[in-house]
Amino acid sequence: MIQNDTIVALATPSGAGAIAIIRLSGNKAISMVSDCFQSVTSKKQLSQQKTHTIHLGHIVDRQKTIDEVLVSIFKNPHSYTGEDVVEISCHGSPYIQQEIIQLFLRKGCRMADAGEFTLRAFLNGKLDLSQAEAVADLIASDNEASHQIAMQQMRGGFSSEIAKLREELLNFASLIELELDFAEEDVEFADRTQFKVLIDRITFVLKRLIDSFAVGNVIKNGIPVAIVGEPNVGKSTLLNALLNEERAIVSEIAGTTRDTIEDEISIGGIGFRFIDTAGIRETQDVVESIGIKKTFEKIEQSQVTIYLFDSFKGISNLKAIKLEIEKIKNKYPQKPLLIIANKIDKLDDVQLAELQNQIDGVQLLSAKTGFGVEQLTNSLLNLINTGALRNNETIVTNTRHYDALLKAFEEIQKVKHGLESGLSGDLMAIDIRQALYHFGEITGEITNDDLLGNIFANFCIGK
Template sequence: MKNTSLNDTIVAVATPPGEGALAIIRLSGPESFPIVDNLFRNKDLSRAESHTLHYGTLYKENGEILDEVVVSLFRNPRSYTGEDVVEVSCHGSSFIIQQIMETCIGAGARMANPGEFTMRAFLHGKMDLSQAEAVADLIASESKGAHDLALKQMRGGFSEEIKKLREELIQFASLIELELDFSEEDVEFANRDDLKSLIRDILKYIRSLKDSFQLGNVIKTGVSTAIIGRPNAGKSTLLNTILREDRAIVSDIAGTTRDTIESYFNIDGIRFRLIDTAGIREAEDTIERIGVERSLKEMESSSLVLYIFDATELDPVQLVEELEKYPLGDKNLLIIANKMDLNPYLKPEEYYSGDLIRKDNFITLSAINEMNIPYLQEKMVEKALLGVPGQDDAIISNSRHYEALLRSENSLQQALDNLSSGITGDFVAMDIRHALQALGEITGEVTTDDLLDKIFRDFCIGK
């Protein structure tokens, strides 16, 4: 990352852009206190205690008043970054913010790079790399599930367990490396059975973390959910009922929806991206044909498909014929018989057909009357979490962590195979070194400038 000298004092606006009642300007570095103290003439901040608030007036160096502010002081190492940190709470005028920023920069600070405050926290040992990444996830979280997952990771998550297992592996690796120095004497310092047992335990934990990635990804990014079916089946009505707002136009005229309509909705902490699609039929004009093509594309790319049909229109044979037209593959599928208020005598069991239509994926409801909507939502969550481990276990949601775990797993499995086949210790040591490298990249015990730049460049400036 460019301009990352820890000798610099950095400054940035820590609150979102735009006008508001208040804004926070954050400084971190060795000159934070002197810079603000020179502008804040009500009190000598250089002698003030850490974790204290001070109200007063902020002045430019020429004596011109900038604003009435509250200054928060955090002395190193008891701060977010581990350095001296000052936060200036001012009024949220963009003009005031700009003036204070320019004054601080003129007094010796420089503009912070994206994520530089959190990067300094990592470099000063205030958090490991996986915790630092969780800060960005916490800021970006848009559901309770994503918030809880990021918060858990920021407080340590699985990183402490990774560090512990890595330390145990290092002990064995060092013994094997020592054996190489005495190769002519045919000595064995590392007990092979104990090493095999440790590797198996680590592999078991790594694989459980890998398996959790599906759940973590669902919680973090949400579930893309396509609502498909014939025109006038009630797709837009269902979308509006779930969202409890008139998001899509509803009409008795078939083909009203010509393009996809997207909205987000949270159910039990899981974020769903609901996509109302154009009714699928033989298009009557060019625009409708484009809409149908987009509907099919959304269906193919979605994690969950809600197929809705008019319960007064399709009989069991017709429904099967209709579904077989679509490239559903192994999609998570819920089949919804809508307009049950007009056909209350429909028997669901008559529609069941092998693996395609079953009791567990067939739902009867009336979207316009909100009948069975809570049950539909329960089934959506159930489908979203199908085949993933429980949320009580450690969960990963970061693709970088997943890739590092995969590399570590491959190296450890190779080491285990080599131990079982009696291959010499130098090959085993090499495999273990590769595994340690991959595990160390997760927590930041092994880093490069390129890795840090990649991680922190997408952070917001003030964090």
């Protein structure tokens, strides 16, 4: 896995743009660029320049000038990868980008693999494994919440918490292992009372981290919200009001939305993916029937369901609406359901009072005028535990971390049971070693080439 050759890659998106950045890393990175660089101010040699400096000049291939560029130098170990790193800022022509990359490939560079710059940062001790994974999450973040979580993890908030627990557990493990060396003398180096306090604290922290994954996972991936109801109740109008644009088709013809329409917005820093569906009703129309089938599929996939009904038409048929609501509740009892009465601008005060009296928890809305939209967005936010974000607590978003935490928690419970039942030190030591192993998997103290390959294969090439 460890390679010491010099790698090169485009670090900015491919295609034309104002500028592009080409990155090199390795022990020959500076000398390779120096051979092809002509300064505009002097005949300076890049290898003789200080780290973290920028130089204006031209990239030249023999007598051919490829481009005027800015070259940034970062000397080891004070660089992202821990190696000598050079970043070339050139003009964003795809032709120029490829000419420069091909030039360095001819000089002995190798095209970087996906995530190889960050992999080298990990292998050279610049980042632990969870921080390296946070780099990919930061690049992929598309709302405030996912960005905040990725930044916290990249700065080491999560890994430092795990590392502290691992260190304390390792200290007690060492004492218990020492006891095994003096088993015949029947001595205890590890204070069992203090050890129990530590195990209780580790249990508390692990449970908090494991529980946070339910929130972290939906924040990272966006929260799917299915908008369902009878045809022509204003689902598409509501979607447009939430998105503040004409994204869905709106007409007076029942069944206009024959397929699902999806769009995503950020509310309070949380990404919500709204899914406008084809509605729920009996129909003989084959195409519309397919849309209704997809509606139930989307409810199944969603985290939250919004049931929308036309209050103006429904006020005379509230019994049928209540039956429809019960049908959804019974089919999806664990799924949060928001009941929204639309088109309330057509009702008088008496009708509004009856509506609220007949249907528990109903929210009043006029998607056409925008009344009630803010209350709906607040209701959606209230379904998500954002307190941890406000308090800057650690939130787990990575499935690999979640799996390792579950395994560590299981081993810690075995240790706790062993303490309570007076289990011998040699048997407890086995469970402690397993817990330490799973802690090490998260931060990278314990790893293998297959794991690293799977993680960094998901990175972009130039990172």
